[in-house]
Amino acid sequence: MKKIITLILFLTLMVYNSCSVKQTKNTPKYIFLFIGDGMGLSHVALTDAVTDHRLTMLQFPTNGAISTFAQDRYITDSAAAGTALATGEKTSCGTISQDSSHTRSIPTMAEMAKQKGMKVGIVTSVSIDHATPASFYAHQKNRSEYYDIAVQMASSNFDYFGGGFAKGVGEKYGPGDVKEKMVSAGYKIITKRDELSSNGTEKIWAYNHTTDYSQSLYYEIDRPEDHISLSEFTKFGIDHLTNDKGFFMMVEGGRIDWASHGNDGASMVQDLIEFDRSIAEAVRFYKLHPEETLIIVTADHETGGLAMGNALTGYQSSYKLLNYQKLSQDFFSDKVASWKKEKKVNYEMAMDSIKFYFGLGDKELNPEFELIDYENDQLKNAFNYTMTGKSAYGDYESYKRYGGYDPFTMTAIQVLNTKAGISWPTFAHTAYPVPVFAIGNGNQEFNGYYDNTDLAKKIIKIAGL
Ligand SMILES: [Zn+2]
Structure with missing residues (x-):
């Protein structure tokens, strides 16, 4: 009996101690x-x-x-x-x-x-x-x-x-x-x-x-x-x-x-x-x-x-289109740099690549990927700028568009971002x-x-x- 009482006392103390530790432990x-x-x-x-x-x-x-x-x-x-x-x-x-x-x-x-x-x-x-x-x-x-x-x-x-x-x-x-x-x-x-x-x-x-x-x-x-x-x-x-x-x-x-x-x-x-x-x-x-x-x-x-919106898509958004992009801007830009060096890739081939890595132009993948003339023009101009250095835009306009990044890659990313319904005002x-x-x-x-x-x-x- 004495043993049991001691044990109960001991256990009560244990519980009391652990509670008091918790209460004082504010840090x-x-x-x-x-x-x-x-x-x-x-x-x-x-x-x-x-x-x-x-x-x-x-x-x-x-x-x-x-x-x-x-x-x-x-x-x-x-x-x-x-x-x-x-x-x-x-x-x-x-x-x-x-x-x-x-x-x-x-x-x-x-x-x-x-x-x-x-x-x-x-x-x-x-x-x-x-x-x-x-x-x-x-x-x-x-x-x-x-x-x-x-x-x-x-x-x-x-x-x-x-x-x-x-x-x-x-x-x-x-x-x-x-x-x-x-x-x-x-x-x-x-x-x-x-x-x-x-x-x-x-x-x-x-x-x-x-x-x-x-x-x-x-x-x-x-x-x-x-x-x-x-x-x-x-x-x-x-x-x-x-x-x-x-x-x-x-x-x-x-x-x-x-x-x-x-x-x-x-x-x-x-x-x-x-x-x-x-x-x-x-x-x-x-x-x-x-x-x-x-x-x-x-x-x-x-x-x-x-911004989770942009001027072209207005109240529409398709944020999940971003899930179709398969690689980073850096990695795609490396590819474009090698095209520029090797001079073997023409615009059609470049567009196939854009289709594969960004979904752009692939209507079967998602109907929203159909490119409108405005987007095709943007991509074509950026491709020419990247490959030949010739741009239809003045310097300020080029910087505003591409931020010093490779124009073709940047444009592909921007076209996807716009379709998805987002935009960025600054780099x-x-x-x-x-x-x-x-x-x-x-x-x-x-x-x-x-x-x-x-x-x-x-x-x-x-x-x-
Ligand atoms: Zn930073």
Whole structure:
């Protein structure tokens, strides 16, 4: 009997203790910050309209919006915006986590988390030394000093870098010994899917065995089967970083921005879907640790001024036509460049290619793909411009139409975008506010309209950094 009473007392104490631990534990220890580079609300809404399922981020209980202006310019770049999100301070465009006079380094939330004993991971679909990821581990007056940025990865002592390779390995930027520096700082290098494993204590830099010209992941629309995807890098990061003291992980969908610069709606949508899959990985983790996890999804700025409508289609929309595009603007542009060199492809052959890769002109595939004279004229003019350099348009008009991209590729993309019912007024960033989605412990704090610096301050405060 005495034993039973002791046991009951013991169990009661256990229950009481675990309750009181939960009640006092107001600080989430697993912090995810997802940044869709260039991802405006219309990017999210368009992607949601193209897919058959509701995007994960749109299921979060808290929605907000943030202003994105830089200290010296209303329309920001990714360096100033990344700095604001990483540190809670405004700086000038081009600057990575320093003040605008470049005399002071500003501590980042990732560094604060590391200092606190948490593990830290930085994941991106672009090169790991690009402005957004760099803003979390580097301090540099100029974002294009890729070597100087990349070597700061090695000194960061962060536990995980995943996604892109480094631009700073190129001779253009320095001695090219970034990988060697990472290895001597104790980083294990992983470049293949079946090598993704961790003993939980090592530091890891994971990227794909081949990358594109920019040392980034391929666009999701072009990704070879054997390439690790952004969501796989994220999932592995979660497994690798999970520990009792918690972690901070920043995941960037970096090529949402690049596709938007090129006004390539279909590639943007595929990269955003993959970004959302990465968020779904975090949500899976959150469901196992709801009290201890906070997930924030936002963007550094909007790119392209994406509109879900255009002057020609008016009130009509066929957003799902974007699903027919088979490759990115980059990949198609490479083909066009080789046609130009080899001089064997005439206009009819080029149009067959457009039909195959974009569906344009293929009425059997979808009746909406029938080309009208206006579209045929646009394509023909752009083809001649690309192949001969002769354009019917003056310089300003050409730039406005093609943005410096290959005219034929750009026109094919624009014709598809127009048929789908979208349009882009610019090839650059815009000053549009960007969305915030939050779930987990502390999510209510992210409700409302505020500045990007305030978003960082909220995270720093809630996570006790
Ligand atoms: Zn950009």
